[in-house]
Every structure is written in structure tokens, then in C-alpha cells.
Amino acid sequence: MNTRVVRAACPHDCPDTCAMLVTVKDGVATEIRGDPDHPNTAGVLCTKVSRYLERTYHPERLLYPMKRTGKKGEGKFERISWSEALDTIASRLKTIAARDSRAILPYSYAGTMGVVQGESMAMRFFNRLGATRLDRTICSSAGGVGLKYTLGAKMGMDTERYDESRLILIWGGNPIGSNLHFWMRAQAARRKGAVLVAIDPYRSLTAEKCQHHIPVLPGTDAALALGMMHLLIRNDWLDHDYIRDHTLGFEQLCERVAEWTPEKTAQTCGISTEQVELLARLYGETAKRGEPVAIRVNYGVQRAHGGGMAVRNIACLPALVGAWRHPAGGVLLSSGETFPKKDRELQRPDLMPVDQTKPPRTINMSTIGDDLLRPSSEAFGPAVEAVIVYNSNPVAVAPESAKVARGFAREDLFTVVLEHFQTDTVDYADIVLPATTQLEHTDIHATYGHLYIVANEPAIAPLGEAKPNSEIFRLLAARMGFDDPCFRDTDEELAAQAFDATHVHAIHFDWPRIKEKGWMKLNVADAPFAHGGFPTPSGKCEFYSEQMARDGLDPLPAYIPPYESPASAPELAKKYPLAMISPPQRNFLNTTFVNVKSLRDTEGEPHLEMHPADAEARGIAEGDNVRIFNDRGGMVAKVHLTDNARAGLVVALSIWWKKLASDGKNANELTHQRLTDMGRAPAFYDVLVQVEKA
Ligand code: SF4
Secondary structure (H helix, E strand, C coil), rough: EEEEEEEEECCCCCCCEEEEEEEEECCCEEEEECCCCCCCCCCCCCHHHCCCHHHHCCCCCCCEEEEEEECCCCCCEEEEHHHHHHHHHHHHHHHHEEEEEEEHHEEEECCCCCCCCCCCHHHHHHHHHHEEECCCCCHHHHHHHHHHHHCCCCCCCCCHHHHHHCCCEECCCCHHHHHHHHHHHHHHHHHHHHHHHHHEEEEEHHHHHHCCCCCCCCCCHHHHHHHHHHHHHHCCCCCCCHHHHEEECCCHEEEEHHCCCCHHHHHCCCCHHHHCCCHHHHHHHHHHCCCCCCEEHHHHHHCCCCHHHHHHHHHHHHHHHHHHHHCCEECCCCHHHHHHHHHHHHHHHCCCCCCCCCCCCCEEEEHHHHHHHCCCCCECCCCCEEEEECCCCCHHHHHHHHHHHHHHHHCCEEEEEEEECCCCHHCCCCCCEEEHHHHHEEEECCCCCCCCCEECCCCCCCCCCCEEEHHHHHHHHHHHCCCCCHHCCHHHHHHHHHHHCCCCCCCCCCCCHHHHEEEEECCCCCCCCCCCCCCCCCCCCCCCHHHHHHCCCCCEEECCCCCCCCCCCCHHHHCEEEEEECCCCCCCCCCCCCCCCCHHHHCCCCCCEEEEHHHCCCCCCCCEEEEEEECCEEEEEEEECCCCCCCCCEEECCCCHHHHCCCCHHHHHHCCECCCCCCCEEEECCCEEEEEEE
């Protein structure tokens, strides 16, 4: 028997980007495990990816190109050859491009986080075509922008140092489900005596296991950070030297937070003054003793109207107490911009044709529901005539789902979907192209949760006639007559171009060497901001941001109330009094894995967590089927009564495939397309609903 072990990287939208080892026997992958030598992975994969072989060899894998035979949305297809599929696509795109190539829209996100199978060859193709640009905002852009205004870049603490922290605030995330390897560090810290505090409207599995849980109302995290700053200043739990040398705007900040008394903060956040005071005291006094205090803020806090500002306010806290002085102190939202990724070389925006009569157009992926339904106009440009979807499942994941489905149901819209499975979006495709999974192609990965570049070598041959995304766009480029040499780059050549070898953080970047070892750590100093050096315009942590003023934003930390909450929208709350959030179900990752039977069986069926008092007021009992609704739509779920959901809040763990729910709906029927204060992102957790017995 021919047995070998292949080095791989977990491709999913998760900060941990695990290094994996795949055992292959006679061409068949038989085992997948975490690399025990990788310091972050430490030999552990989460439950989801432990089932990756079940997903890879799933009997419902798409193995051949197909064309639609039924109505849009019906999901009826017949097998065709690659040649017919590519010719059909090229012919339609050429016809549209002859009128206006901006009527063609790519739609993609983080279905794979790989550099090669993500936005390299695909972006070259769309740039050369002159297609509409996609503003990729659906998950993280609000927080990313808030962080950049404050610290200068998406950078922060090294995850590997959290186990030395004495206090960890786990803010807006459930790492047991979605940042497991950070949670392992937090557990190690706790064993050494650290205090863990979860700040989350929902008592998640993580919150249950922390010493303290602060259940803020959704969308009020910014106010809690302002209240903490007020108390840090009032009690002089400050590092005056650090503030003087490495921050900007302290005086203005003091004036700004003066009104954020514990009473006002508590009332805004729906918690007690004691909870506000406890949190500030833990943070301030631990830091004042010279012990490292750390924050792991996650993307939950930025899925509300003021989400960018919430991250900005939280990111101000470490500089006030001098937490950055210690390698185990500071804050981490994302480490993404520590990686010197060569986006321009990979994506080649210079290929975009220049036509003064047709200036480049950008569409925000978060408003796809409206934008697919818009006619041509001077302001909008041409109506969208073709969508090419890869690495995403917009019919299930984009907000205000009923509108998204209506857009994709347009008979005059030409839709191509590159996929592994027949998702909700595939059901609307004209042409379906089978894509390879991570075990079947080459890739290289940066990450947003640690500091390692991770290599992925193909372990097995592509199943059926599946092809890597990169190869599909190479073939399409050839069909379109694009003969620029960059369309002949192989996946190996793309991987070798991925990072800047001369950049200070990656001086040893060398693809063949990384492939051999499987991973390499960036060359980042311990305690990166111990002596300031923030990558902001001033080089300091900016409590006051001149750039924000220039961008028309409040230059100081502030509180922007939710669009939809009983306090900010009392009229709406008379009809829809309950706040709803839809955080990830533990065994799903966005919509990936929902069709893996063993994982779906663990999760059961779509359900809604509801406080017993809210249920009683509506005559609802445990296990009832309930309808959750607002003006945008509704869904049915089985109710689970629990005080994990605070009174006034319901929790619809997500993201279910619509077609796998009894009513063909999921939580995005209820979400809206209004955007966050910065970053043009959706406010998924800023939603009011009503619930009744179904
Ligand atoms: S989903 Fe995250 S924790 Fe799970 S294997 Fe992938 S990177 Fe690791």
C-alpha cells in the first residue's frame, strides 16, 4: 500500500487557520488531523474540520459541469461537458461586455481563505474584463475600519501570548465555537489564575465557562467601552507615561467620556452599574499592578449600526492602561494586515480597461438584495446582467434574503456558480461548475488570528471533473481571448508570488521552503506597540483621529445607537419588541458544513432560544414551533426556552441552508441591508422581531 502524509491548511473562514496533516493511502485520503508541531494548532482540529473527509467524499459533491433545465430556484440541472460550459459562459459574457462589461458582477467571499483559490486568478479575470468591482464587506469591514482609525492597521496581540495574560476580556465572540485555539490559550491562562470575562448579549458556551458574563444589549458595546474609559480616568487607573508618549487626543477623550457615568452606561447597555464598575475595576486595577490585561474582541460587536465605532472604542482601552507594554497585553481583532500580501501583483488591477465613458463601478456585496433588482440608471450604471459566484452562498448568507432570492430569480440574469455542493445559490444558477476542495488543490494562506503563513499541497486528485477556481478562471480567460502572460501563471507560481519576501515581517518568505515545512511564522516583535510605533498617521494610538474628521465622522470615540432597538426605535418596537441576533451554530461555519449529516444531526433543526418570561407572555412552551417575523419576512423554528438569551432577546443560531429548513427560510429573512457607521457592512445583529406560536 502506498501511504503518504501531506501538509495542508484549513481553508475556512476562521481565525485559527490550522496546519493539517492528511494521510493518503493509494490515492485516497484516510485521515485528517492537526499538525502537532504547529504551535497554534497544537495537533487539534475543531469538530467541523475533523469531519472534512466526510465532506470531501460526500455523495452529493458536484462532480460535473451542469446547465439549468428547470425554473430558477428549482435546482434542476443536467450534466454537460466542460467545453460546453465554458463556451456558453464566454459567449454570454462577450455579448454583455460588448455593451458594457460593468453589467457583469463577481460575487465571492471567504468560502476559502486561500490566496490562490480566492482572489488571485479570479480577480485578474474580472479586472481584465472590466467587470463591476465587488466591495467585500459582508463580515469584517466595519470593525476593520474602526481598528485602523485607532491603531493604524488590522494588527494586534500575538494569540500565542494570551496564556500569560492575567485578565482576558472575550468581547463579542464565542471562541469555543469559532476561535478554538485562542480558547485553549485562555483556558491555560485561567489555570494559572487569570480571570476571564465574556461580554456578549447571549450566554454562549464560552460565556458559561468564564468567571464573569456581562450580557450587554446588542449594539451597545461602544457605550460599555465609553463607560469603562470614564471609570479608568476617574479612578486614575491609567498609565500616564504611555498616554503622554504614545497616544493622541487624551484631553479631548476625557471631555468626551465625562458624561458616560456608570449609571448612564448601565442604562444604555441594559446591565447593572455594579457590572460596569466590576469590569472597569478588574481591567484598571489588574493593569495598575503591572499585570498583563488582554482583550480578544471579535466580529459580533461590529454587526450593528455603530459597529465600527464599537471596535474603535474597545481598541482605545489598552493604550489608556499601558497594556501594550507587555507581550500578553493589548487587543486582537485581526492580525490580517501583519501579512505582507502582494495583492496588486496577485490581482492585477492595472489590467482594468480604461474607458472614460464607463468609469469603474463598485457594488457592495451586502446590498446585493437591492442591487440585483435595480434597473439601469445614470446613478447606478447598467443593471446587473450576469453574476459569477465563487466561494460564497449569497442566497443564504446575504441580508434581507427574500430580496436576494428575488434578484437571483430574474429570468434575464445569467448566473454562474462555482461550488462543491448544490447550495441554495446553486439552485438559481444557469451554469454550475464543480470546484475542488482543499484536499484537491494547491494554496497558501495568511490568516486573521495568528502570525503563520500556512501551505496547502494537494493530497488527492480532483474528484470527478472538479477543477480548482484558479484553473476555471484560467480557462475562461483563454475562452475570452485574454492572452496576457499573467493568465498562464500556474498555482505554484501564484503561491510563490503571494507575499513580499523583503518585507520586515516575512524576510524568510520562500514558497518551496514553506511547502516543505508546512508553515512559517512572521518575523514580528514581541509586544509590537510597547514603544508606540502604531501605523497611524501620527504614529500613536489615536483617541482623536484627524482622518475620521476628514472622512466626515466623529473624530472621537462615541456611541451610535442601533437602527432597531426598543430604545432607539420605540415605534418599531411596539410591533417588534424583541431583539434578534444570529451568531454561528457551533458545528457550522457560515453555511459550510450544514449539509454534512453528522454535524447537522448534532445541531438537530433550526431553533430559537428565548427567555422563559418572553415565552410565557406569548403563550409559548418549550419545543413549540414558533414564527419569528418582522416587516421584511419570517421563518419558523422550534423554540428552546433558556435564560442564556436575556429577556427581550431571541437567538437564532445560524446559518442554516434554507432548503434544509422545514419552511425553506433562515434568519436572513429578518435581517436588513442598512449599513454600519463605517466599512459599509451589514448590521446583522441589529434587528427587531416579534415571535408567535406557529
Ligand atoms: S475551522 Fe478553524 S479551528 Fe476548525 S480546523 Fe479550521 S482553522 Fe482550525
